[in-house]
Amino acid sequence: MRISDAFAAGRRVFSFEFFPPKTEEGVRSLFETVSELAPLDPTFVSVTYGAGGTTRELTIDLATRIKQELRLETMAHLTCVGHGAAEIESILEVLEARGIENVLPLRGDPPRGETQFVKPVDGFAYAQELVRFIRARYGFCLGGACYPEGHLECPNGEEDLDHLREKVDAGVEFLITQLFFDPDHYFDFVERARNRGITLPIVPGVMPVTNVGQIERFTSMCGASIPAPLQARLDVIRNDDEAVVNTGIDWATEQCRRLLEGGAPGIHFYTLNRSRSSRTVYLNLNGARQ
Numbered sequence: 550m551r552i553s554d555a556f557a558a559g560r561r562v563f564s565f566e567f568f569p570p571k572t573e574e575g576v577r578s579l580f581e582t583v584s585e586l587a588p589l590d591p592t593f594v595s596v597t598y599g600a601g602g603t604t605r606e607l608t609i610d611l612a613t614r615i616k617q618e619l620r621l622e623t624m625a626h627l628t629c630v631g632h633g634a635a636e637i638e639s640i641l642e643v644l645e646a647r648g649i650e651n652v653l654p655l656r657g658d659p660p661r662g663e664t665q666f667v668k669p670v671d672g673f674a675y676a677q678e679l680v681r682f683i684r685a686r687y688g689f690c691l692g693g694a695c696y697p698e699g700h701l702e703c704p705n706g707e708e709d710l711d712h713l714r715e716k717v718d719a720g721v722e723f724l725i726t727q728l729f730f731d732p733d734h735y736f737d738f739v740e741r742a743r744n745r746g747i748t749l750p751i752v753p754g755v756m757p758v759t760n761v762g763q764i765e766r767f768t769s770m771c772g773a774s775i776p777a778p779l780q781a782r783l784d785v786i787r788n789d790d791e792a793v794v795n796t797g798i799d800w801a802t803e804q805c806r807r808l809l810e811g812g813a814p815g816i817h818f819y820t821l822n823r824s825r826s827s828r829t830v831y832l833n834l835n836g837a838r839q
Contacts, residue, residue: 566594
């Protein structure tokens with residue numbers, strides 16, 4: 550199924566994102582997590598791509614197994630990092646052969662130990678170039694990333710929207726946001742995107758807090774902010790793991806309710822390969838559906 554078809558049908562789209570583990574035990578644990586979420590009947594799940602293309606084969610294998618064994622629609626991430634055009638094409642050929650219909654083209658983060666992205670020889674410098682390359686050769690449904698609080702490498706929000714419009718014009722069919730915690734950031738971003746003529750579905754990306762230090766690192770790395778009321782609550786309980794998880798669930802539930810009531814077309818959960826928080830938030834939003 551092409552993810553764009555779900556949007557076209559007017560359904561709310563709920564999805565879960567996972568990353569490829571580094572060990573066999575991690576892979577087994579991940580499949581347990583996905584299996585626990587599968588009864589929720591998500592519209593799709595996505596599998597990320599490691600920095601520098603380090604999880605290329607595992608990303609492909611996991612996306613394939615989840616689709617074939619668990620019967621869940623999947624979207625494979627694909628980055629520009631470390632790959633020339635010929636290698637990108639070979640990856641896409643494998644994805645197509647394995648029945649993967651949805652791809653999220655990204656520029657990608659620099660490999661570990663490097664601070665700046667370097668365009669690969671015969672490769673691509675920006676996500677929109679990768680989108681254009683794929684669109685000219687394949688029939689995948691393509692998603693795109695966007696940043697409600699702006700991209701760290703972009704000097705201002707207007708220029709960031711210029712780049713997003715280029716990505717949309719290149720051929721993406723829906724957008725998923727970077728994580729954020731204040732619904733107003735999303736609503737403001739959507740309004741500015743609409744004013745730029747970007748009419749695609751924009752799905753908010755939500756990460757329930759499970760560890761205070763971890764979410765502080767994540768937000769500093771991606772340019773997102775933690776609202777003062779949430780930070781204050783987390784500061785009091787940062788050493789109480791259970792209280793942090795419950796607070797994360799409560800905040801994410803209210804955040805998602807506001808987003809859906811305000812017109813968001815669905816929710817994309819950043820799960821960190823755990824099922825409890827995202828599953829609980831989903832059930833809070835959707836009643837007892839299992």
